[in-house]
Amino acid sequence: MLGVCYYPEHWPQDVWAEDARSMRELGVSYVRIGEFAWSRLEPRRGDFHWDWLDRAFDVLGGAGLKVVLGTPTATPPKWLMDEHPDIAPVDDQGRPRGFGSRRHYTFSSPVYIRESARIVEALARRYGGHAALAGWQTDNEYGCHSTVLSWGPHDLAAFRDWLRRRYQSPDELNAAWGTVFWSMEVASFEDVTLPNLAVTEANPAARLDFQRFASEQVRAYDRMQVDIIRRCSPGRWITHNFMGFFTDFDHFALAEHLDFAAWDSYPIGFTEKFPFSDAERALWQETAHPDIAPFHHDLYRGVGRGRFWVMEQQPGPVNWAPYNPIPAPGMVKLWALEAHAHGAEVVSYFRWRQAPFAQEQMHAGLNLPDRSDLSPGGREAAMAARDLAKLGVLPASRRAPVALVFDYEADWICKIQPQGASFNYVELAFRWYEAVRRLGLDVDIVRPGDSLDGYALVLAPSLPIVSEAAEAAFAAADGVVVFGPRSGSKTRQFSIPDGLPPGPLRSLIPMRVIEVASMRPGVRKSVSGEIGGASERWLEHIETDARVLARFADGWPALVAEGRSHYLGLWPDAAALSSLMSCVARKAGLETVALPEGVRLRRRGDLIFAFNYGVEPWPSPFTAAPIVGDTIVAPRSYSVWPRAA
Ligand code: GAL
Numbered sequence: 001m002l003g004v005c006y007y008p009e010h011w012p013q014d015v016w017a018e019d020a021r022s023m024r025e026l027g028v029s030y031v032r033i034g035e036f037a038w039s040r041l042e043p044r045r046g047d048f049h050w051d052w053l054d055r056a057f058d059v060l061g062g063a064g065l066k067v068v069l070g071t072p073t074a075t076p077p078k079w080l081m082d083e084h085p086d087i088a089p090v091d092d093q094g095r096p097r098g099f100g101s102r103r104h105y106t107f108s109s110p111v112y113i114r115e116s117a118r119i120v121e122a123l124a125r126r127y128g129g130h131a132a133l134a135g136w137q138t139d140n141e142y143g144c145h146s147t148v149l150s151w152g153p154h155d156l157a158a159f160r161d162w163l164r165r166r167y168q169s170p171d172e173l174n175a176a177w178g179t180v181f182w183s184m185e186v187a188s189f190e191d192v193t194l195p196n197l198a199v200t201e202a203n204p205a206a207r208l209d210f211q212r213f214a215s216e217q218v219r220a221y222d223r224m225q226v227d228i229i230r231r232c233s234p235g236r237w238i239t240h241n242f243m244g245f246f247t248d249f250d251h252f253a254l255a256e257h258l259d260f261a262a263w264d265s266y267p268i269g270f271t272e273k274f275p276f277s278d279a280e281r282a283l284w285q286e287t288a289h290p291d292i293a294p295f296h297h298d299l300y301r302g303v304g305r306g307r308f309w310v311m312e313q314q315p316g317p318v319n320w321a322p323y324n325p326i327p328a329p330g331m332v333k334l335w336a337l338e339a340h341a342h343g344a345e346v347v348s349y350f351r352w353r354q355a356p357f358a359q360e361q362m363h364a365g366l367n368l369p370d371r372s373d374l375s376p377g378g379r380e381a382a383m384a385a386r387d388l389a390k391l392g393v394l395p396a397s398r399r400a401p402v403a404l405v406f407d408y409e410a411d412w413i414c415k416i417q418p419q420g421a422s423f424n425y426v427e428l429a430f431r432w433y434e435a436v437r438r439l440g441l442d443v444d445i446v447r448p449g450d451s452l453d454g455y456a457l458v459l460a461p462s463l464p465i466v467s468e469a470a471e472a473a474f475a476a477a478d479g480v481v482v483f484g485p486r487s488g489s490k491t492r493q494f495s496i497p498d499g500l501p502p503g504p505l506r507s508l509i510p511m512r513v514i515e516v517a518s519m520r521p522g523v524r525k526s527v528s529g530e531i532g533g534a535s536e537r538w539l540e541h542i543e544t545d546a547r548v549l550a551r552f553a554d555g556w557p558a559l560v561a562e563g564r565s566h567y568l569g570l571w572p573d574a575a576a577l578s579s580l581m582s583c584v585a586r587k588a589g590l591e592t593v594a595l596p597e598g599v600r601l602r603r604r605g606d607l608i609f610a611f612n613y614g615v616e617p618w619p620s621p622f623t624a625a626p627i628v629g630d631t632i633v634a635p636r637s638y639s640v641w642p643r644a645a
Contacts, residue, residue, distance in 0.1 A: 002336065002385050003030030003068070003348030004366060005312060008056040009040045010355055015371065016056060019352060020063035026366070026378065027385025030346055031060050032311065035070025035140045036102065038119060039077040050126055061132025068311075068348075069127055071225055073116045074140040075102045080115060087112045090152030092196040097147075101359065102140075106150035107217040108158040113224060120228045128233025135237035137311065138225045141264060142240065148214050148248035151196050155214075160189045162213045176493045177205040204416045205494040211412045215249035226257050241311035242303065244270050244296045245426060247411040251303045252447040261304030264312035264350070267293045267335060272321035275427055286328040287636060290600050290613040291434045293335055297342030298433075299406060299445040301397065310339045312350035315377035316364025324362070330636035332377040334611060336384035337628075337638050341602040341609035343397040349381055387628050391640060395605020400442035401590055403455040403479075404433055405463060405470075407448050413464045413490060420518020422537045425462055428484065428571065432461040435581040439592035440601045452477035456588040464490040471504045474565070480588040481508075482566040482580070485538050489513070501540075508565040511544035511557075524573060527551070527558040531583050533576025540569035549583075593621075599633070606643040612636065 004023060008016055023031060033056060034041075042048050060067055076087060081099045088096045089106040097104055105112045127133055142148070167173040170186050179185045184203060186192055195202035195210050226238050237259035242251050244263060255261045267288030271281060276289065284290075300308040315332055317324040336347045354365035354375065361369070366378035374382070406429055414425040433443060436459065444455070449469030452458050458477050461484040463470065474481055488502025497503035500512040517539050519525075524534040529550030535558070542557045549566070550559040559580070560567050564587075572580055585592050595601070598614025610633050612618045618633040622641045625631075629639025 001030070001340075001346045001388065002026075002028050002381065003032060003309075003311075003346050004028045005032045005348060005351045006060075007036070007351065007355075008033060009037050009052065011353070013052070013055065016059045017063070020060050020065060022367075023065060023352065024063055026374075026382045027389070029066060030068055030134060030348060031065045031352075032068040032070060032137060032348060033060070034123075035072060035137060036075045038072035038075050041072060041123070042077065042119065044079055045083070048122060053127070057127065057130055057132050061130070065132070066134035067130070067132045068135055068137055069123070069133060070137040071116075071120050071123060071139055071229075073105075073119065073138075073225070074144075076105055076112065076115070084109075084111045084115075086152070086154065087115075088152075089147055089150035090155070092149070092151050094151060094197060096152070101145070103145050103147045105147075106152060106154055107148075107214070107221045108150065108154040110154070113221065116221070117224055117228060120225050121232060124229045124232035128229070128236065133233070133236055135239065135259070136229050136233065137262065138222050138229075138238060138240045140241060141243050142218050142222065142254075143246055143248045144243060146248075148218060149210070150214075151194050156192075156194050158217065159194065159210060159213050160192055162216070163192060163209065164189050166209070177203055177209075178493075178495065179203065207416045208409075208412060208494050211248075211416075212409070215253065215408070218249040219254045222254055223257055239304075239309065239311070242300065244292075245274065247408050247426060250408040251300075252408070255303045255305070258304070260307035260309065260345070261300040262309040262311035263296055263300045265293050265296065265310045265335065265339065266312075266314040266318055267331075268314060268325060268327055269318045269321040272323055274430070275424060284613070285323075285325050287331050287598075287613045288327075288335075290598055290611065291430065291437055293338060294342055294437065294600065294602070295430055295433050295445075297339055297344060298400075298404075298443050301343045302406070302445040302447065302450075306343075306397070308344055310344050310347040313339070313347050315349045315351070315366050315381065316375055317362070318364070319360055319362035327377070328636050329376070330380070332380035333384040333387070334613075334636060334638055336381065337387060337609065337640075338602070338611050340388060340391075340394060341604050341607075341611075341640075343604060347384075349377070390628050391607070395607065397604050399454055400444040401455065401588075402436055402441050402443045402457045402459065403446045403450075403452055404429065404436075404443050405448050405458065405460040406445045407463055410462055410464055413494070414462070414486070416494075418518075419516070420538055422521065423486075423518060423571070429461045431577060432459050432484070432581075435577045436585070437600055438578065438595055438597070439581060439585055439590075440595055441585065441590060441592065442601075442603055449473055452479065452481075455479045456590050457584055458482070460484060460487060463487045465492055466502075466504045467492075471507075474505070474508060477564070480564050480566065480584050482568060482584050483509075484568050485540060485570060486516075487567070502567060505565075505567070509544070509546050509560060509562040509567050511542050511546055511560055511567060513540045513542055513569065515541045525552050525570075527570065527572075527576055528553075529559065531559055531576055531579040533579055534573045535570030535576065536573045537571035539571070542567070542569045603643060607640055608643050609638060609640050611638045
């Protein structure tokens with residue numbers, strides 16, 4: 001099932017019908033429109049121009065396309081900014097961010113919340129029951145361009161209110177934040193300032209609360225839109241298009257009130273921006289790293305409680321990474337099949353036609369900017385549609401054998417208090433995911449506190465704050481559980497727990513971490529025992545009565561276990577990580593295969609998919625005839641078998 005993002009307002013009306021017909025011909029069923037069109041919908045306050053959008057609905061719907069309507073709130077128009085300049089977000093240096101691109105609003109502006117409600121309601125009343133309307137996308141990519149945190153007067157006022165509700169009294173707040181340190185005590189909530197522009201590092205507990213507050217502001221803002229749409233457009237679904245590798249707000253929490261999650265997949269752009277080594281980036285520059293998109297598919301399947309779309313799919317070179325290669329032939333098609341293998345319901349390409357004007361004129365579309373022809377990516381999208389048709393209705397995804405616990409708050413904590421320049425939580429989680437996928441295993445990415453029943457192996461790469469719900473879920477897990485460094489190292493108030501880390505996890509593993517080291521690039525300490533390799537970046541000194549499965553050369557425990565629970569007190573290098581994953585997969589009774597570095601497998605119901613990002617053909621071990629592709633999986637290609645094979 002394919003979709004496409006379309007901007008009717010960018011093209012003369014007389015090309016819409018032809019565009020709609022070509023979309024159908026290409027195999028597209030869904031078309032997303034409207035998400036940046038406020039200035040065309042309401043050029044002046046109260047002066048609504050619906051005619052063009054009415055017509056777009058008619059033309060697209062008339063061609064048999066189902067419309068996904070975006071609310072236009074990512075782009076408040078100029079007249080609104082002129083009326084209320086204080087809608088603009090404020091950067092951490094105290095400067096208002098200007099008009100002239102997008103996302104120029106703070107989630108804490110009462111005026112903007114009111115104005116957003118007004119335009120969303122107008123739109124939902126007009127189109128909420130339209131026969132062509134399939135569902136809604138709220139706003140666009142919350143937080144893009146670093147807009148979750150804003151440091152202005154509205155943000156401060158809302159933060160103080162939030163603190164008042166959370167702590168009730170200044171004394172409680174002082175105790176929670178440890179403000180006796182450096183005379184930071186406040187006598188009233190009005191004394192609280194934002195944690196920016198301090199002479200040196202601001203209080204970490206204050207920063208964590210500010211991040212939690214900001215995350216809840218995004219959620220509340222989205223909830224406002226969702227409530228209006230549910231009221232005015234009953235029976236239609238609502239989603240939001242989240243961004244990859246973006247953790248500034250808690251996506252699990254926001255998606256609770258959505259029908260499913262969607263995310264925007266730009267695998268090569270992300271490969272350019274992720275902290276890969278230069279050698280890895282060179283290796284994957286035209287294909288993307290083979291776990292970049294899958295990591296997010298599995299994450300957003302979790303965020304969407306089993307359901308997700310790819311709302312925007314890279315169709316060719318993008319314009320926003322430091323370097324923007326052309327995807328190798330085959331990749332635009334491969335990414336679409338791969339998303340479906342991971343459970344996507346729809347993959348929607350961004351965008352129908354490359355725009356010849358404005359900021360994204362160097363960003364490919366499925367069509368060339370002069371309207372002459374399909375782009376190379378467009379031709380591949382047509383092939384993807386044909387292969388998907390061969391697969392027919394796809395079966396539901398089953399529970400994977402491995403759960404990886406992913407926590408947005410963990411990333412905030414590691415950014416607020418890195419303790420070592422290279423301790424990057426998202427990178428750690430990604431590397432654990434990559435290592436277990438190299439063994440041919442499927443992974444569900446879950447929220448801390450989600451039930452872990454039925455998972456043979458549970459991985460928590462790092463979880464500094466372990467909530468009561470998470471503690472209970474780990475205690476009830478029936479599989480092998482592995483905790484990574486810094487797990488249980490902080491209380492909810494960002495302090496060191498009594499009894500030392502891993503805090504509440506000490507009830508599962510009798511141990512304590514008495515000191516930690518971050519390590520300069522190039523420094524490694526070897527580890528041997530049931531796993532072998534070295535630590536880099538980070539290590540911990542553990543005292544324990546539990547079983548020690550691997551030690552550092554100087555005798556300190558590196559990997560300890562009690563029953564089925566394991567704790568790894570280091571950042572593992574590639575060798576240590578792959579031996580750890582083989583070791584715990586074996587203990588969990590999982591059958592593994594050692595895949596070449598560019599090959600990945602994924603099951604969906606009865607189907608098994610293989611994806612080859614590499615340059616060598618992969619002779620698969622499956623004996624049945626593939627439904628799509630060949631037994632020997634060609635480079636930059638895929639094959640699909642019935643599972644029995
Ligand atoms: C996304 C965004 C789109 C477009 C695209 C370009 O982040 O939602 O509007 O800017 O990137 O890759």
